[in-house]
Amino acid sequence: MSAVDAKKLSMPVGEAMFSQRSVRRLKSDPVPIDLIHLILEAAVKAPNGGNRQPGRFLVVTDRARIEEFGKIYHEAWWAKRKEEKGWTKKSDIPADDKSYTSAAIFADEIGEVPAIVFAFTVAGGGANSILPACQNLMLAAHALGLGSVPTTLHPTVMDRFRDLFDVPKDAAFHFCIPLGYPRVELKPSVRRLTAETCFLDRWDGKVPWA
Amino acid sequence: MSAVDAKKLSMPVGEAMFSQRSVRRLKSDPVPIDLIHLILEAAVKAPNGGNRQPGRFLVVTDRARIEEFGKIYHEAWWAKRKEEKGWTKKSDIPADDKSYTSAAIFADEIGEVPAIVFAFTVAGGGANSILPACQNLMLAAHALGLGSVPTTLHPTVMDRFRDLFDVPKDAAFHFCIPLGYPRVELKPSVRRLTAETCFLDRWDGKVPWA
Numbered sequence A, B: 001m002s003a004v005d006a007k008k009l010s011m012p013v014g015e016a017m018f019s020q021r022s023v024r025r026l027k028s029d030p031v032p033i034d035l036i037h038l039i040l041e042a043a044v045k046a047p048n049g050g051n052r053q054p055g056r057f058l059v060v061t062d063r064a065r066i067e068e069f070g071k072i073y074h075e076a077w078w079a080k081r082k083e084e085k086g087w088t089k090k091s092d093i094p095a096d097d098k099s100y101t102s103a104a105i106f107a108d109e110i111g112e113v114p115a116i117v118f119a120f121t122v123a124g125g126g127a128n129s130i131l132p133a134c135q136n137l138m139l140a141a142h143a144l145g146l147g148s149v150p151t152t153l154h155p156t157v158m159d160r161f162r163d164l165f166d167v168p169k170d171a172a173f174h175f176c177i178p179l180g181y182p183r184v185e186l187k188p189s190v191r192r193l194t195a196e197t198c199f200l201d202r203w204d205g206k207v208p209w210a
Helices: A013-019 A033-044 A063-085 A098-112 A131-143 A155-165 B013-019 B033-043 B063-085 B098-112 B131-143 B155-165
Strands: A055-060 A115-121 A172-180 A198-200 B055-060 B115-121 B172-180 B198-200
Touching: A013 A131, A013 B013, A013 B033, A013 B131, A033 A055, A033 A115, A033 A131, A033 B013, A055 A063, A063 A098, A063 A115, A063 A155, A115 A131, A131 A172, A131 B013, A131 B131, B013 B131, B033 B055, B033 B115, B033 B131, B055 B063, B063 B098, B063 B115, B063 B155, B115 B131, B131 B172
Parallel strands: A055 B198, A198 B055
Antiparallel strands: A055 A115, A115 A172, B055 B115, B115 B172
């Protein structure tokens, strides 16, 4: 039963795609559960392999569990930075690296967000069958004025993460997507030219708009 | 430089998501390159890890190359069926299995589609940084009246596939997305109830709309 009103997602799809941003500065104000329901219904409409539908979404709005998860996320974020970059504290991050600086602040604050959606697959399903749905979810959230950002975890915390939310061993984790109303104004995203990242007819073949 | 007109993507995002279908019955009529350009610009706006942008799209519209690729795809499709199911010919597919029956016909016909977009990542980027963009691409295509379906390949053909399109060894392949105008009417997709595939606060926790 899908008692949701898809008409609430009235933003033109082009406007939604061209204005979507990853948002890490989120208000702690609650997100109405009917909006979460709507974006989940939109999410599951995305294609998945052979319509076997191995995707599962765990929505967490319980403040105490989010706070507990925030500690796990903080540890995971720094474990990943140590592994990739050798960084162990904020002062190790180059001052001009806005992306990591913002992500480090978010690792401190994630325990205060009003909602998190975790994306999984079961029964051997893979990323192909859940990540398109995650993009629908984030795009629909954006069209409703909600910010989101796709994040991941680190092996060092996975057992505690599974324990906290009773996640079975055979459920493969894909994305942790915090949701909330942005407390910043969204600026357009910055991307490389498609003339550099897209090819025609063979690798490195020039596209006509290059 | 993005000289595209995002306003052409005027379909409400909810309508686009709730009416999207995987389409395997495609006309061979050409797809205007400016529409392909527009959906690629929309695609790259999707989030990617740390904005490192490892995604690459190879668009193929050359008829001879698509025909050549069609043979490779056909072989890959049957190699995968043999491996997964032991099937080697159409009569092995259960008559009531519409999904595989339709996919088998598509494996015969893919060489006649007017355009294919192949999605890759370079520099160690993974599925997380390209599959959200693929969903933007397919959703934008749908909003423009174009059908698409996300498909994959099989290891047995990968060397020949790379040779055909000069794809470097370090580019990871993710999706093969044929594009064209549908030659069938799109019916709504069928999905399990979100009350069964989504949980609240812990695995198996009932959502309020259950």
